[in-house]
Amino acid sequence: MSTEQSNPDSLIGASVRRVEDPPLLTGKGCYVDDVKLPGILHVAIHRSTHPHARILSVDTAEAAAMPGVECVLTGDDIGDLVLRTPMVAPGMNMPDHPILARGAVHAVGAPIAAVVAESAAAAQDAAASIQVTYDSLPVVTDAEAALEDGSPLAHEELDTNFCYSMKREGGDVDKAFAEADHICRLHMKSPRVVAMSMEARGVLAQPDPARNELTVWLSTQGPHRARADLANSLGFPENRIRVIAPDVGGGFGSKGCVYREDVLVCHLAQKLGRPVKWMATRNEDFLTTCQGRDQAMTSELALSKDGKMLGLKVRVVANLGAYLHSATAGPPQRMLVMAPGCYQLQDVRVEIVGAFTNTVPTGPYRGAGRPESVLNIERLADKAARDLGMDPLELRRKNYIQPDQFPYRTGVGVEYDSGDYEKSLSEALRLSDYDQMIRDRDEARQRGELVGVGISTFTEPSGGAGFESGAVRVERTGQITVLTGSSSHGQGHETVWAQVAADKLKVPMENVVVRHGDTTAVQQGTGTFGSRSAVMGGGALATAADRVIAKAKAIAGNLMEASPDDVVQTEGGFAVAGVPERNVNWRQVAGAAYAKGTPAGMDPGLNETAFFDPNREAWGFGAHVALVRIDPDTGELTIEKLVLVDDIGVVLNPMIVEAQVHGGLAQGLGEALCEHMVFDENGQPRTGTLMDYAVPRASTMPPVVVGETETPNPFNPLGVKGVGEAGTNGAPPAVANAVMDALSPLGIDHVDMPYTAPKLWRAIREAGKG
Amino acid sequence: MHPASFGYHAPRSLVEAFGLLREHGEDAKVLAGGHSLLPAMKLRLTQPEVLVDLRHVSGLSGIRVDGDTLVIGALTTHTEVSTAEAVRRSLPGLADTASVIGDLQVRNRGTMGGSVAHADPAADLPVTLTALDASFVLTSSEGERTVAADEFFVDFFTTALEPHEILTAIRIPLPPSPARTSYAKLPHPASGYVVVSAAAALSVDDAGACTAARVVLGGVAGTPHRATAAEAALTGQELTPEVMTAAAAQAADGIDPHADSYADEDYKRHMAVVYARRAIEAAAARA
Numbered sequence A: 001m002s003t004e005q006s007n008p009d010s011l012i013g014a015s016v017r018r019v020e021d022p023p024l025l026t027g028k029g030c031y032v033d034d035v036k037l038p039g040i041l042h043v044a045i046h047r048s049t050h051p052h053a054r055i056l057s058v059d060t061a062e063a064a065a066m067p068g069v070e071c072v073l074t075g076d077d078i079g080d081l082v083l084r085t086p087m088v089a090p091g092m093n094m095p096d097h098p099i100l101a102r103g104a105v106h107a108v109g110a111p112i113a114a115v116v117a118e119s120a121a122a123a124q125d126a127a128a129s130i131q132v133t134y135d136s137l138p139v140v141t142d143a144e145a146a147l148e149d150g151s152p153l154a155h156e157e158l159d160t161n162f163c164y165s166m167k168r169e170g171g172d173v174d175k176a177f178a179e180a181d182h183i184c185r186l187h188m189k190s191p192r193v194v195a196m197s198m199e200a201r202g203v204l205a206q207p208d209p210a211r212n213e214l215t216v217w218l219s220t221q222g223p224h225r226a227r228a229d230l231a232n233s234l235g236f237p238e239n240r241i242r243v244i245a246p247d248v249g250g251g252f253g254s255k256g257c258v259y260r261e262d263v264l265v266c267h268l269a270q271k272l273g274r275p276v277k278w279m280a281t282r283n284e285d286f287l288t289t290c291q292g293r294d295q296a297m298t299s300e301l302a303l304s305k306d307g308k309m310l311g312l313k314v315r316v317v318a319n320l321g322a323y324l325h326s327a328t329a330g331p332p333q334r335m336l337v338m339a340p341g342c343y344q345l346q347d348v349r350v351e352i353v354g355a356f357t358n359t360v361p362t363g364p365y366r367g368a369g370r371p372e373s374v375l376n377i378e379r380l381a382d383k384a385a386r387d388l389g390m391d392p393l394e395l396r397r398k399n400y401i402q403p404d405q406f407p408y409r410t411g412v413g414v415e416y417d418s419g420d421y422e423k424s425l426s427e428a429l430r431l432s433d434y435d436q437m438i439r440d441r442d443e444a445r446q447r448g449e450l451v452g453v454g455i456s457t458f459t460e461p462s463g464g465a466g467f468e469s470g471a472v473r474v475e476r477t478g479q480i481t482v483l484t485g486s487s488s489h490g491q492g493h494e495t496v497w498a499q500v501a502a503d504k505l506k507v508p509m510e511n512v513v514v515r516h517g518d519t520t521a522v523q524q525g526t527g528t529f530g531s532r533s534a535v536m537g538g539g540a541l542a543t544a545a546d547r548v549i550a551k552a553k554a555i556a557g558n559l560m561e562a563s564p565d566d567v568v569q570t571e572g573g574f575a576v577a578g579v580p581e582r583n584v585n586w587r588q589v590a591g592a593a594y595a596k597g598t599p600a601g602m603d604p605g606l607n608e609t610a611f612f613d614p615n616r617e618a619w620g621f622g623a624h625v626a627l628v629r630i631d632p633d634t635g636e637l638t639i640e641k642l643v644l645v646d647d648i649g650v651v652l653n654p655m656i657v658e659a660q661v662h663g664g665l666a667q668g669l670g671e672a673l674c675e676h677m678v679f680d681e682n683g684q685p686r687t688g689t690l691m692d693y694a695v696p697r698a699s700t701m702p703p704v705v706v707g708e709t710e711t712p713n714p715f716n717p718l719g720v721k722g723v724g725e726a727g728t729n730g731a732p733p734a735v736a737n738a739v740m741d742a743l744s745p746l747g748i749d750h751v752d753m754p755y756t757a758p759k760l761w762r763a764i765r766e767a768g769k770g
Numbered sequence B: 001m002h003p004a005s006f007g008y009h010a011p012r013s014l015v016e017a018f019g020l021l022r023e024h025g026e027d028a029k030v031l032a033g034g035h036s037l038l039p040a041m042k043l044r045l046t047q048p049e050v051l052v053d054l055r056h057v058s059g060l061s062g063i064r065v066d067g068d069t070l071v072i073g074a075l076t077t078h079t080e081v082s083t084a085e086a087v088r089r090s091l092p093g094l095a096d097t098a099s100v101i102g103d104l105q106v107r108n109r110g111t112m113g114g115s116v117a118h119a120d121p122a123a124d125l126p127v128t129l130t131a132l133d134a135s136f137v138l139t140s141s142e143g144e145r146t147v148a149a150d151e152f153f154v155d156f157f158t159t160a161l162e163p164h165e166i167l168t169a170i171r172i173p174l175p176p177s178p179a180r181t182s183y184a185k186l187p188h189p190a191s192g193y194v195v196v197s198a199a200a201a202l203s204v205d206d207a208g209a210c211t212a213a214r215v216v217l218g219g220v221a222g223t224p225h226r227a228t229a230a231e232a233a234l235t236g237q238e239l240t241p242e243v244m245t246a247a248a249a250q251a252a253d254g255i256d257p258h259a260d261s262y263a264d265e266d267y268k269r270h271m272a273v274v275y276a277r278r279a280i281e282a283a284a285a286r287a
């Protein structure tokens, strides 16, 4: 174990290296595809090549006769098996979501038939031989177009493309707008992006017919929720299913729900009585795994002439794609709570509408509605400043919620726990040498160069969505086992949870083992997504640890014949206060706990489980600053400087926090610079391979300065807020504002991300014409 | 994805390889570095029944000077080309080209012969080899023929190669020193292949006048495109900035590029001019 600070007293806040890395970096990891079972069968799926069509026939005869093929199934063979989705709004339209298509398909990639064979290659050969005849139907791919009268229907069987809508309103919006001196208007779209996990989705199911049980290895972010969802879809008891999330190679939100293939594989395993596996190809991952963003936002910001924000109206149209997964309707709802950003806005109206299209379903993707919300208000703030001829910093400062106003209830009825926006802004300005940067920009502009500076200051919620669990079990020998419901898929929980437990219990980190990702080993849990783990899983763990310590003190008191009130924690154990020579260690306390050594009336054992739900989200915040340059010849964008200051409350492990900021930033820059999932007007994906879809690479990353301020969360036992999405939420709007600043001398008002070279070149060229 | 099943042969000589090609005809494909063929097979864009792997055939790789010609074996990898002293010295534009192909793994496996035979319109080497007036040695059991680059590339993924022929070597006339060759590439942000690229090979006499110019564009047509108007505008001129800019401005004459999901025709047309200028300027600056 290498720790920069070896004193266990200060494990919280130490940059401890990740204990999970050695196996992963030496090829010793175990992902779903690494699990080998005797008698295993493989599944390949024949998928729709049409975005919207009636299926006239499916000919599987040739496939069924091919060598190594066990069976071939179509939608009719598996009958009523469907993916179940919760209703999030009254009157929500919910299209059928059969495991294999029945009668019609509504997106390219929709599964039509499944082949089970002795090898993946044999299954794929057979799946390729299946012949389907289609009757093409009209197609819609754009959500705003889908809501227009007369639009083609994404689902013939629904008579509308409308899925659901929600509204939230506070104050007197109409009055605020009536009294305004200026109304700043903006329409923008966030690009559809792909949740590009290194490990594509995969599932392996092993039935145990004799015991009537089912074990499922699933590349998932939340094994317990997956288990319940599988139970519901399969009609098989939840307590007879064991879901194991082995090493998971990324999820970014997309592996938070159960997919059709997961249900299909479980069904096939049970039907055939043999283990069955399906691993997505990259191409299948492109066509079936929930994608992110794709929201259109139409906003109006009412202002006084001196730049005071008076009122805000936002309407979001979200592209939900063709089918509803359990969280597909979720991301746009973020606007309902985040629309006002860090500004004192009480008169706010937000409306969100979800629409069906013949595209891949969307869902949570790193940020999950937060990036859209931050982009919306931060682009508005910048444009408002430009409209009014004000400095964008001054306009923001004029409207910030002030430190003494927290907890602050916003116009949409949400209470922010804490914040000091000026603090993170001034730190970002200092780190970026802002004034000099502005002078340099102005000089470059004199020379006719396209250089721009942009900022985004934001607040972002983390740690919501239900509860999380944590258990601390002191084993008989005094070793510590931590069980967490927030299963890790790359974040580093095994390290950070051990840090927290070791810090609390005052034991060396080596004595702590963290278990997660197995529904049989771990009590109930929710999972890892939405920047929630440190807040929720950490909160549960801290609570459980405190309970274990309290009980251990009582046992220690019993052993030392002292009152528990006189017992204090020492390194590795307990002592009587003021009498250090009267002490016991964890091993002795644990021994007593399991061998009739507990005080009279106290249950044996030393094992505490906590379920944690603070019933509020934690609001982190930050300020990001970008300096960009655009080559007018080619439209190529270079980010010359990027400064990210995030305030996430107490930092548990600075190295992991910095890595999260970097990773989030990489994905944020992907969205800002290059990533865009495009469907043509016929509904065919045009960027469905890594040859066409540009993910950010190491070379995409500009020089980055990461700074921090620390404003502890008063409503969390560890004082923490989430960080996993900070870079994704805050950085793209800073880049967007910088790009628009660079283009402002040309009179360009707004260009949507991603800022690819051809797109910027065209904008520059068209401005020149105008 | 897994490729469809296929047979595999690894002959030890060209004679043996020709026998296999004759036996299997159109069902067989030659395998070199596999970095274009295998991805296409995995995507099932192509399903050859038999692969004839050239890796054990000796004499197909390596770089040598033969009089005033540089001879590069078909199986020579991109890394070998980009690092070879003879190439760096005499044909820096070719070394630059090989060094911007894909990534290190791709350059360590991919071969010049494979890239030329594959004739991907978004590939790098065909552009530069056309600018360098290279010719290709095509060998079969019947003998050998040599085809100039200008005739070799026929269309998208189509060349003068017959199914029973193997490309064995690439022959490049060595320019009089100083070698003024260059390559400028706008890579696709996803694939890294060419969106638009330009290669230039200029001969300049002692008085500073350009005596011969070849300017070739990639990514704008099914085959490497000779920008003949630009070439004419350079020839006989002193290479001043104005002359080079004016020549590059004509690079897009007569091209009809295809739009793709990344770049539309206008953009490619404009980039043809920008990248032709960059290539010409870089070549001229080499001394």
Ligand SMILES: Cc1cc2nc3c(=O)[nH]c(=O)nc-3n(C[C@H](O)[C@H](O)[C@H](O)COP(=O)(O)OP(=O)(O)OC[C@H]3O[C@@H](n4cnc5c(N)ncnc54)[C@H](O)[C@@H]3O)c2cc1C
Pocket (backbone or CB within 6 Å): B029, B030, B031, B032, B033, B034, B035, B036, B037, B038, B039, B074, B075, B100, B101, B102, B103, B106, B109, B110, B111, B112, B113, B114, B115, B116, B117, B118, B122, B123, B124, B125, B161, B165, B166, B167, B168, B191, B192, B193, B194
């Ligand atoms: C990730 C990735 C990125 C890439 N990026 C680029 C890039 O930026 N620019 C670029 O130009 N290329 C790029 N490539 C392609 C790469 O350069 C290939 O290696 C090259 O195009 C083909 O060479 P190969 O030796 O791999 O040929 P193979 O894949 O083995 O063969 C390709 C074709 O040529 C035929 N063939 C091969 N050798 C001969 C021969 N001697 N005689 C007759 N026929 C033959 C084969 O039958 C086959 O049809 C990339 C490839 C990958 C995988």
